[in-house]
Structures are given as C-alpha cells and as structure tokens.
Amino acid sequence: MSSGAILTDFPAHGDTILTGKQYSGKDGLSDLVSNICIDNNKDLYCITPPAGIKKFNRVKNVFETYLPEGLTKYSM
Secondary structure, three states, X not given: OOOOEEEEOOOOOOOXXXXXXXXXXXXXXXXXXXXXXXXXXXXXXXXXXXXXXXXEEOOOOEEEEOOOOOOOOOOO
C-alpha cells in the first residue's frame, strides 16, 4: 500500500473525534513509509524507501530529508 502516513492528534479526555492529516509525496514524504519513530524530544521520523529518513518539521508542517553526520546517503 502506498498512501504515505497519517499524523493524528491525541484527543483530550472525553473527546469523541480523532483529527489528523495524511502526508504523502506532495508534503515532502514518500508515498511509501516502512517505519516510524518518535525520539525523546517528540520529533517524528519516517523511513521512506527510496527517499531515506524524513523528519517532520512542525513549524513548516512538512517532512524534510534528515541526514545526520556520518550517515551515507542511500541511492538506487
């Protein structure tokens, strides 16, 4: 399935509606997401073959390529 990822907000106690947004290629994320991780700072990362690691930028509301120092860039 290639639909990107859906980022949802955790509902407050008593809420009955879950809100969120679907992100895909047009939002800087690949349409194919193979893994998702949240770090201790609550930053969201997605593993997206063949695009690599994408980090969610909350301010811009998009996913950006994340390439930490020492990690080689994957290419096909």
